[in-house]
Amino acid sequence: MTGWNDSHDGGCRCGRLRFAVKGARLMTMACHCTGCQRMTASAFSLSALYPSAAFTVTAGEPVIGGLHGPTRHFFCDYCMSWLFTRPEGMGDFVNVRATMLDDARSFHPFIETYICEKLPWATTSAVHSFDKYPAMEQFPALLAEYREQSR
8 A cells, every 4th residue: 555645765785875755656567678687687677656756865876877868777876776767758757666665565566567578487466467568548547547556
């Protein structure tokens, strides 16, 4: 369950970069693309989508790594932990790596993306699966369904 006053702190592996998110997450997702596999050294990345206004870097200064174009991945400049992404074409949002939060136990994927590249043994509890990304016109219904499920 998520609420409008929820607050979560997180940070990189070395602790030099810290951040906070306040308010309800909009959606959670697992991405199975090979880029996420390589950047996490795992089968997928787990993230939570928030409005940019809900996200604050509280210590340290993130640097851009991974993708350097319109979609940018942000890392700690010292330990190189991947912390968040500013996604292209989705408005003013930040996609926080949920496992970088101090307590990520309540974060499980609602959707999974890029199942066309997923490792055959990797499974999640996602409600919806997409070969690549959902079409932009699908997002309002997905966000509404996630919000309703999270009450």
